[in-house]
Amino acid sequence: MFTKKDRKLGVADGKRQYDLPLNRGEGSGFLILLIALMTFLAVLALAVSFVLGAMSERWSSGLENKLTIEIPAETIVESDENIIIPNEDVKSLTFDIAEAIKEHPAVQSADILSEEEIASLISPWLGDDLALGDIPLPGLISVQLHVTSPETLRVLEKITQDISPSARLDTHESWLNDLLRFTGAMQFASLMITLIIGATTITAVAGAIRSRMAIHKEEVELLHLMGAKDDYITEQFQRHALTLTLQGSVVGVLGGGIIMVLVSLISGETAAALVPDFKLNGLHMVILFLLPVMACGISALTARHTVLRVLANMP
């Protein structure tokens, strides 16, 4: 063991790590910081992508083979004015439609939503203190089909409109498609951002390795002239890049993890009824925590490729 004083006097410290002076300052800290930031951003981008994917999945699976029949509380008469239908009539129309619909073989169930259920659906817009008698409420029937086909929808629409011409079938398709298209685009953007982050990391590592090779050109040449094979020299740079990347990426993933926990807590507190919870499943968590391993792999391969390319120019 050598003391700091010994080193000052020109005595080597205990154990050599590399033949090349790679473990000395010269931008190592900068590369660690850069990789930490890149990994942090990659964690966030991937997490967003996973959450969006989970949201789309939940939305689409939750509404698969489902439709809603709405019997409006107001109807249009020939005089072209909106007329409020009495609540009792809306209820009886809703009941008639539900009974008629149930007869169709494609229908698994047709449940009339109670006034309380309807009130809870509209409470995000109108508040919880809504007095149900104050406003006319539409009738809503939640229909679960065995299988959805255009023919079935056409027949159900006819049955419904025979009873109440102003009743509407909502297959959720139009708004769900828009929503899925939007989340798909966001997911794609997140993945692209992740790829750009990966490419930036590769460029940064390659640049750092090239600069290290330029700084230590004489030492690399010496090893080469002493008969060191390309793998011997490459292995040192690879190990160096791997060490720095591991340090940076672990910090980045931990930082990203903390942010995700905070976002999860905040989104949980807001209890957004329109947006599903910001939660990741086990596989997603594993992928995110494997990011340092992936980053190390990418970094080591980049270092290897870079060093081999430079060595190829030596005699």
Add this chain to the structure above:
Amino acid sequence: MIKFENVGLRYGVGPEVLSDIDFALEPGSFHFLTGPSGAGKTSLMNLMYLGRRPTRGLVTMFGQNINDLDRRRLAPIRQRIGVVFQDFRLMNHLSAFDNVALPLRILGRPEKEIENNVNELLEWVGLGDKMNVLPPTMSGGEQQRIAIARAVIARPRLLLADEPTGNLDDEIGFRLMNLFDQLNRMGTTIVIATHSQAIMDKLGHPRLILDSGHLHVESGNDKNWIQKKIEGVF
């Protein structure tokens, strides 16, 4: 062992610094390489330790045509060559021990063997008490001894030394020339670039004389060397 046939070397588009170099070194031979400054000694050494490929001509080393060899297949040939550079080219961040151990590590020798061999050699060159010292804090002579120890530690088949005794006092210089001589007796081919007429006269080995990029070989007066050849030591 080494054969240069009609070899020429130029840097970039400049004039040839070496022209029509023809010589052959037998295994176990001992030669001095000499000539005035700028004659091309370092360039010729460079070609011999495979730091460069010739611009023209044929170089054969250890029975292999260097010109046709893929660069990755040159590494095993370089491992058989020990070089003492004029400017030592030590790794300043490594201790004396680790500098000398480098060739053995490149060869993948076990650490125990490395430790034994390096300790023994550093003791022998008088640096046993400076194994953990970094080269920048050592004197020129000490650095040179490390450079020489590094060049010979792996028992190379060819030893090239560029002015190896330049910074050494007579006693150490003599001990190191003695080391070269012992290596030579064990079969190592040795080429020493030197300006020292005294050393060349004293040891009397054949001389490769370079002048303005051209080389001619002058036989030496080394009775021991001739005797050794007659006795079939080589």
